[in-house]
Amino acid sequence: MRLRFFTLLCLCCCWFVSSEGETVSCSNIVSSGFRSDNISIADFGGVGDGRTLNTKAFREAIYRIQRLTRVGGTLLYVPPGVYLTEPFNLTSHMTLYLAAGAVIMATQDSSNWPLIAPLPSYGRGRELPGGRYMSFMHGVGVQDVVITGENGTIDGQGDLWWNKWRQRSLQFTRPNLVEFVNCRDIIISNVIFKNSPFWNIHPVYSSNIVVRFVTILAPRDSPNTDGIDPDSSSNVCIEDSYISTGDDLVAVKSGWDEYGIAYGLPSSNITIRRVSGSSPFAGIAVGSETSGGVENVLAEHINLYKMGIGIHIKTNSGRGGFIKNITVSHVYIEEARKGIRISGDVGDHPDDKFDPNALPLVKGVTIKNVWGVKVLQAGLIQGVKNSPFTDICLYDINLRGVTEPRTPPWKCSDVSGFAHQVSPWPCSELSSNQQGSCANYS
Known part of the structure; x- marks a missing residue:
């Protein structure tokens, strides 16, 4: 009609x-x-x-x-x-x-x-x-x-x-x-x-x-079919949606190496909530293209099934830029290779003109209220040498393995921060004494 x-x-x-x-x-x-x-x-x-x-x-x-x-x-x-x-x-x-x-x-x-x-x-x-x-x-x-x-x-x-x-x-x-x-x-x-x-x-x-x-x-095998990718954008709200693709469900980006650094437009004020889905890659991702900077991201009430990685914050040497003030909370993960990964060695480069000394700044990442089952490895935090990740704050996280109650331990390097009621216990680099921006947690 x-x-x-x-x-x-x-x-x-x-x-x-x-x-x-x-x-x-x-x-x-x-x-x-x-x-x-x-x-x-x-x-x-x-x-x-x-x-x-x-x-x-x-x-x-x-x-x-x-x-x-x-x-x-x-x-x-x-x-x-x-x-x-x-x-x-x-x-x-x-x-x-x-x-x-x-x-x-x-x-x-x-x-x-x-x-x-x-x-x-x-x-x-x-x-x-x-x-x-x-x-x-x-x-x-x-x-x-x-x-x-x-x-x-x-x-x-x-x-x-x-x-x-x-x-x-x-x-x-x-x-x-x-x-x-x-x-x-x-x-x-x-x-x-x-x-x-x-x-x-x-x-x-x-x-x-x-x-x-x-x-x-x-399909899960469809290459690079990211769901939603806010890129050098601000005031973005993503909510109440279902995503099942062959790559990251939601990935916040801001440009690639020397080109993103030169353009200099960050992604900021991004809200992601009540999103569920499945992917062989990440559920909630920041990066790896973050050369213009990413700040003020809130992701909450996320349900993930059959994932590669539940939460993935990723960058690389040569990226430059910054990732700061990221909060992820109230996440349920069922079946994943890794529950949480914060990594400084991910992603390729557009050409050979990138500056390997353009090191990213990663500071102020809070992940809290995360429950996972059938998670093969709880977490991996690998900072960048000469630019360690700081104020990484983990609270109230329980990631269970396939064979209860053991889950392979976390692996960490070039990182500092705080952990509270995290199981399995993450790594010695994350202190049990509140410090830096982690002291703001309540």
Whole structure:
């Protein structure tokens, strides 16, 4: 049935942790009210038969939204059906609304996939030198954009890309499913993201981003299919979502080695809560690309199953940048190779121009209220020589092994901090006397 009238009201709240450690409300970080103008993809010749190419329909509909600006913006309705299309750009003041049973499906014809310049904070494509393929849905410099609906699906049909990656036949970096570059006031909610060619949702150089009530799915063996990667972005809220992919579920980033250092835009004020999922890699990750810095991250009420690593904070010599004021709490982990890893030797380099003396600063990481079962190794904390990790605070952590009650011990080096009621007991480098920022724990 043709959509004649629709009212959308999204009022999203989140919280972040200030540099002083207190929880701060970022209530109403993004609000999108009534869209005064409503159109359907069918108005532009869209056909949801799974065979007809709808690129022209999507591009014309978005061109119409962009050129015929309406007060309050425009809602583009996608009715039930499977709408095959090539990549397309989003525009400001629009809502892309997927009805129940609606699928927007990426074509597998990569020959018509546009190439775009590398991100300046990466200096090249993340996988290969040179440019990169444009994301399936792409926004540059836009504001007030909502992607939502009745749990319709955005399907990247990533098999083609995964196979090319495995065969090493790609010349450029694979496309993300959705990317926002230099954007603000973005809401993504009540949508299923499926089979992304590369990372699923990638806000970069952006602010005021809310991702909530989404499902993100990809096979466990799909390469580099990160769920949500806030990158050199601020005021980001990720909540109430399920993610099961082939790589990190949520990974906070900020640029790569000398390029990220030069660009110098940190990720800050990131909240992740009530997220669950499964992956052969990490559940909650910071890094490894953190050259612009990452600060003020709160992750809480996380449920993880069949993981490679539950919580992973990762960087490397040559990264530079900083990771500070990170709080992870109330985490349940069931089946994992490692429960917690904080490592300074992870991740590759874009080229041989990186400065090996650009050492990262890791300071003020608090992990508390973590319960794990069937965890093969409780934890590993490996700082960087000549730049040890400091104020690493562990409280109320119980990580049980496969064969009760023994779990292999922690391994630690180049680290200082505090541990309280941690089982198995971590390592001698973590004192039982509160010190530094760990003394703020209550």
